[in-house]
Amino acid sequence: MKKEQRNMDSFLKEKLDGLEHGYRNDWSVFEEKLERALFFRRLRVGAVVSVFLIFLSIGIFGTSAFIGLGEKAGALITNSKGKVMPAAVAPQIKDANTRKDEIDGSERMEQQSAVAPGPSRSEGLTSESRAGPEVLPKVAEEVKAGKNDGKEKAANLAVLTEKSNPLAQAGAKENTQKVAGKSSLSNRKSVAQNSGSAEGKNTLKTPLKKTNIDKQKSMALAETSFERGEKGQQPAGLPEATAEDEDAADGQPEEAKLKRPALVQALSLEESMKKGAVQELVVRPPLMPVKIEMPTGPYVSPLQEDNPWSVSLNVYPNFTFRKFKVDNAKLTYIHRDFIDATKAAERGGFSLNMGLRVSRRVGPITYINSGIEYINYKTHAEFDFTNFRDAQIDESTGRIQHYTIKESPEHISFNDANVYHYLNIPVSISHQPWATDHIRLNMEAGASFMYFLTARGRTINYQTLEVIDISERDYRNKIGSFSLKVGATYHLSPKFNFGLEPTLMYFTNTIYTEEYPFEVIPYSMGVNLKVQMKLN
Amino acid sequence: MNTKPEHIIRLEDLGPRVQPKEFLLNNSEQELIAACQAGKRVAQKRIYELFAPKMVNVCRRYAKDLEQARDFMHDGFIKVFLNITKFRGEASLETWVTRIMINNSITAIKKEVRRGIKVNLDDVKLKESESFDFELERKQPITAAQVFDTMEELPLGYRTVLTLYILDGFTHKEIGEQVGISEGTSKSQLAKGKRLLAKMLKERYQ
Numbered sequence: 100m101k102k103e104q105r106n107m108d109s110f111l112k113e114k115l116d117g118l119e120h121g122y123r124n125d126w127s128v129f130e131e132k133l134e135r136a137l138f139f140r141r142l143r144v145g146a147v148v149s150v151f152l153i154f155l156s157i158g159i160f161g162t163s164a165f166i167g168l169g170e171k172a173g174a175l176i177t178n179s180k181g182k183v184m185p186a187a188v189a190p191q192i193k194d195a196n197t198r199k200d201e202i203d204g205s206e207r208m209e210q211q212s213a214v215a216p217g218p219s220r221s222e223g224l225t226s227e228s229r230a231g232p233e234v235l236p237k238v239a240e241e242v243k244a245g246k247n248d249g250k251e252k253a254a255n256l257a258v259l260t261e262k263s264n265p266l267a268q269a270g271a272k273e274n275t276q277k278v279a280g281k282s283s284l285s286n287r288k289s290v291a292q293n294s295g296s297a298e299g300k301n302t303l304k305t306p307l308k309k310t311n312i313d314k315q316k317s318m319a320l321a322e323t324s325f326e327r328g329e330k331g332q333q334p335a336g337l338p339e340a341t342a343e344d345e346d347a348a349d350g351q352p353e354e355a356k357l358k359r360p361a362l363v364q365a366l367s368l369e370e371s372m373k374k375g376a377v378q379e380l381v382v383r384p385p386l387m388p389v390k391i392e393m394p395t396g397p398y399v400s401p402l403q404e405d406n407p408w409s410v411s412l413n414v415y416p417n418f419t420f421r422k423f424k425v426d427n428a429k430l431t432y433i434h435r436d437f438i439d440a441t442k443a444a445e446r447g448g449f450s451l452n453m454g455l456r457v458s459r460r461v462g463p464i465t466y467i468n469s470g471i472e473y474i475n476y477k478t479h480a481e482f483d484f485t486n487f488r489d490a491q492i493d494e495s496t497g498r499i500q501h502y503t504i505k506e507s508p509e510h511i512s513f514n515d516a517n518v519y520h521y522l523n524i525p526v527s528i529s530h531q532p533w534a535t536d537h538i539r540l541n542m543e544a545g546a547s548f549m550y551f552l553t554a555r556g557r558t559i560n561y562q563t564l565e566v567i568d569i570s571e572r573d574y575r576n577k578i579g580s581f582s583l584k585v586g587a588t589y590h591l592s593p594k595f596n597f598g599l600e601p602t603l604m605y606f607t608n609t610i611y612t613e614e615y616p617f618e619v620i621p622y623s624m625g626v627n628l629k630v631q632m633k634l635n
Numbered sequence: 636m637n638t639k640p641e642h643i644i645r646l647e648d649l650g651p652r653v654q655p656k657e658f659l660l661n662n663s664e665q666e667l668i669a670a671c672q673a674g675k676r677v678a679q680k681r682i683y684e685l686f687a688p689k690m691v692n693v694c695r696r697y698a699k700d701l702e703q704a705r706d707f708m709h710d711g712f713i714k715v716f717l718n719i720t721k722f723r724g725e726a727s728l729e730t731w732v733t734r735i736m737i738n739n740s741i742t743a744i745k746k747e748v749r750r751g752i753k754v755n756l757d758d759v760k761l762k763e764s765e766s767f768d769f770e771l772e773r774k775q776p777i778t779a780a781q782v783f784d785t786m787e788e789l790p791l792g793y794r795t796v797l798t799l800y801i802l803d804g805f806t807h808k809e810i811g812e813q814v815g816i817s818e819g820t821s822k823s824q825l826a827k828g829k830r831l832l833a834k835m836l837k838e839r840y841q
Contacts, residue, residue: 106769107829111801114782120695122688129709136713442676
């Protein structure tokens with residue numbers, strides 16, 4: 100049996116080793132596949148490099164050193180109304196992002212509730228409701244004007260009440276940070292309960308021990324409000340003693356006194372009210388339940404320009420490839436060695452483009468862009484081949500009839516940079532799905548109309564293989580292109596930004612006229628380094 | 636057609652001449668590889684034209700038809716050109732290219748082969764009268780095409796292992812690693828494949 104199997108091995112080897120299956124040369128088909136594979140490989144490499152660079156740029160530009168630089172260079176901060184103002188002018192107003200992080204939705208709701216007066220006075224009034232007089236008139240004004248339903252005001256109020264609550268800070272100093280945090284949260288809760296429940300419950304863990312002075316003063320202030328507002332209703336935000344306050348006062352009385360400007364101001368306000376200086380401190384309950392709307396829109400950087408229109412100067416280098424195609428039906432017009440020599444000789448090169456760009460913001464983070472650019476596509480030509488045969492051309496049809504071997508082969512060798520210059524009018528839509536104050540992720544897709552200006556360099560004649568100047572060839576005057584960009588930009592100020600943008604730009608047509616039996620379609624791909632300066 | 640005369644630059648003005656590299660005429664394997672590694676399309680074309688006729692036969696052994704064999708070969712050559720910088724010259728270029736072609740073809744049909752092996756559990760047992768008579772074959776030769784056609788009708792598992800072992804010189808261990816089966820399965824597939832092939836050849840041509 101084993102012998103038979105060995106026989107089978109040698110039999111099959113002998114029979115099948117030399118078997119041929121009728122191969123025909125299909126290089127042109129394979130070459131297309133190879134081109135595609137090379138293209139996707141470049142794309143993959145480009146994508147990996149781009150992602151790496153984007154993360155790197157975010158890592159570098161996102162550090163505090165750069166942020167500090169940005170702020171020094173005139174970083175701006177938005178206030179609660181979305182107005183942009185310099186950081187130095189509004190130091191007390193925090194960045195929208197920071198504020199968003201600090202106050203979560205529920206807490207903000209409680210803060211907002213503090214504006215609305217509760218139906219009855221509870222024992223659980225806390226230091227939160229003791230917001231200083233600088234807050235009180237403001238709150239009263241807003242409530243009076245019926246403007247207490249905005250999310251921005253809630254956030255604003257939250258920041259202001261926290262800032263104007265020195266007693267809570269003093270209390271926190273004595274306790275551990277954890278306890279202080281807890282009590283601050285409890286304070287907010289009790290304020291909410293004050294407005295929402297007729298029988299407000301004290302949520303503080305520690306029993307309340309109120310100082311007589313504080314209670315008397317604050318009740319006096321509250322009574323004043325009652326007289327001017329609706330009876331039996333209590334405006335929130337009036338000062339009241341809490342356990343924390345007392346702790347703070349007991350522990351360090353002198354220091355606590357010093358740290359009570361808000362209380363002192365509250366007392367002076369009370370005096371003013373008694374004297375009749377403040378006439379308009381009227382608090383009314385809201386007619387409708389207060390609804391808090393959480394911010395749902397995209398984050399808008401404070402460095403975003405106020406004017407929806409912007410004009411900017413763009414400078415960006417890019418790397419150009421080109422696709423060389425020959426129609427099989429037109430092969431008889433081309434010298435057999437031209438295609439190989441051209442494909443072997445030409446490779447992509449770097450070029451620098453610049454232009455004026457006009458953008459119009461059409462959504463919070465969406466732009467439509469246009470403009471005019473001068474762009475050029477550069478390819479390096481390194482011809483090094485031997486022309487050993489002459490094509491015999493039929494003058495009437497332009498077809499090559501046959502070849503004759505040259506008596507002395509001609510060696511052609513030269514290097515040159517072939518540059519094609521165009522005027523580009525792009526139209527694109529860009530979207531910035533992610534942003535911080537300084538960094539924005541930008542996605543852009545568009546098309547452009549290109550007008551041929553000139554071409555400089557050298558190449559070879561496609562029929563005789565003689566060296567020619569490329570300006571002698573006929574080019575399409577009008578050509579289109581598609582582009583796709585994904586990148587990150589670092590905004591140093593509203594007027595100046597720079598970024599890395601992996602870009603793919605593909606011509607819709609060959610650069611030559613239809614008369615030529617071959618096509619050259621450029622495409623650029625790479626990580627564009629963009630520097631943009633807004634002119635308006 | 637463009638009949639516009641193109642301005643001609645005299646070669647004498649182009650500076651010193653460089654020694655030609657005639658990729659389309661006579662060039663050594665090392666030159667071709669070096670040029671290919673530099674991404675020269677002419678060299679790639681030359682390598683393709685040199686090896687494609689043989690490689691299409693290699694791929695055909697694993698493909699179900701010539702069209703699929705061409706696809707396998709194209710994919711294989713793409714891998715060759717994308718990875719030619721990794722070629723260190725330890726074996727000849729042809730051996731390296733053939734290995735890539737086989738690996739690529741096996742990867743493409745691997746799932747199918749393994750599925751076929753799992754399903755095909757029947758044992759092939761032959762009676763003495765069913766075994767192929769090699770003596771008789773010498774007198775009445777069977778053509779290579781006939782043998783190939785018969786082989787094509789074998790279950791995919793048998794056929795693949797048979798081809799890998801007999802024609803492409805893989806060991807059972809290598810076949811096991813390549814196809815994702817055990818060494819023992821490879822051996823049994825080979826033995827059964829040979830028996831079945833012998834039986835089929837006997838039935839048809841003897």
